Amino acid sequence: xxxxxxxxxxxxxxxAVDGIDFEVHRGESFGILGPNGAGKSTTMKMIAAxxxxxDGELTILxxxxxxxxxxxxxxxxxxxxxxxxxxxxxAWENLYIYGRYFGLSKKFLKPKVEEMLAxxxxxxxxxxxxxxxxxxxxxxxxxxxxxxxxxxILLLDEPTTGLDPQARHVLWDRLFRLKENGxxxxxxxxxMDEAEQLCDRLVVMDKGKIMAEGTPAGLIKDYxxxxxxxxxxxxxxxxxxxxxxxxxxxxxEVLPDRILVYVEDGDAALEKIHALGLRPVTSLVRRSSLxxxxxxLTGRSLVD
Numbered sequence: 001x002x003x004x005x006x007x008x009x010x011x012x013x014x015x016a017v018d019g020i021d022f023e024v025h026r027g028e029s030f031g032i033l034g035p036n037g038a039g040k041s042t043t044m045k046m047i048a049a050x051x052x053x054x055d056g057e058l059t060i061l062x063x064x065x066x067x068x069x070x071x072x073x074x075x076x077x078x079x080x081x082x083x084x085x086x087x088x089x090x091a092w093e094n095l096y097i098y099g100r101y102f103g104l105s106k107k108f109l110k111p112k113v114e115e116m117l118a119x120x121x122x123x124x125x126x127x128x129x130x131x132x133x134x135x136x137x138x139x140x141x142x143x144x145x146x147x148x149x150x151x152x153i154l155l156l157d158e159p160t161t162g163l164d165p166q167a168r169h170v171l172w173d174r175l176f177r178l179k180e181n182g183x184x185x186x187x188x189x190x191x192m193d194e195a196e197q198l199c200d201r202l203v204v205m206d207k208g209k210i211m212a213e214g215t216p217a218g219l220i221k222d223y224x225x226x227x228x229x230x231x232x233x234x235x236x237x238x239x240x241x242x243x244x245x246x247x248x249x250x251x252x253e254v255l256p257d258r259i260l261v262y263v264e265d266g267d268a269a270l271e272k273i274h275a276l277g278l279r280p281v282t283s284l285v286r287r288s289s290l291x292x293x294x295x296x297l298t299g300r301s302l303v304d
Contacts, residue, residue: 136167
């Protein structure tokens with residue numbers, strides 16, 4: 001569905017995307033992760049055929065977006081990070097008018113609008129204006145609008161940013177249903193748990209390059225340990241205690257407030273810490289997550 005080879009985008013002296021390679025297969029959910037400025041949004045704009053690449057190769061549905069942009073966009077659904085819904089229109093009107101932009105017939109759109117309202121669980125809000133709807137409802141309406149033309153690929157940029165946990169899980173359910181129906185999705189997200197839940201495969205980007213690619217489980221296996229033991233000895237003691245912990249772990253990471261101990265068995269590691277005569281103020285054993293991989297690959301420093 002999507003093939004990129006040496007894909008690059010340059011703005012003056014700045015290389016926003018720097019020679020990346022990836023493929024997206026039919027029916028899969030593909031994630032693009034990375035900190036701010038990593039090149040995620042720029043990559044999505046090139047996939048959406050609204051920004052031309054500077055160098056490399058990119059084909060969408062077998063076509064070159066630099067040459068066949070309008071043809072490609074007719075088969076894409078796009079859900080931008082910021083909803084561009086018409087706030088003065090009712091929910092059904094947003095879907096209907098957007099469908100007309102694609103040249104879809106009234107005969108096709110009448111049942112399709114009702115189908116999409118049901119998919120988004122917005123039947124009861126059919127005649128409500130966007131400004132009267134909650135953030136979660138608006139997000140579901142934006143996804144329904146992106147599906148009105150029955151796209152072969154759906155692009156979602158930070159689909160759940162700003163939503164509360166309940167709204168996020170409802171949206172996840174809608175996206176799972178798309179996957180079950182064979183829709184190919186490309187997702188950018190800052191939420192690592194979201195990427196683990198939704199993505200079959202993903203790439204982690206940083207400074208315009210791909211740092212790693214694989215399944216969520218595969219990346220955790222390759223770049224982290226099975227479990228992580230988090231221990232706190234106090235901000236004035238963590239640094240001094242760390243060398244002793246290094247002897248019992250695959251890897252440790254000293255943070256200002258705690259030490260992360262990467263091991264296969266967190267409980268056994270905690271027993272070894274106690275055997276060394278050390279008594280952490282607090283301790284927590286958890287499974288390793290995609291967030292551990294993400295932070296290892298991209299660092300913990302804030303990016304403006």
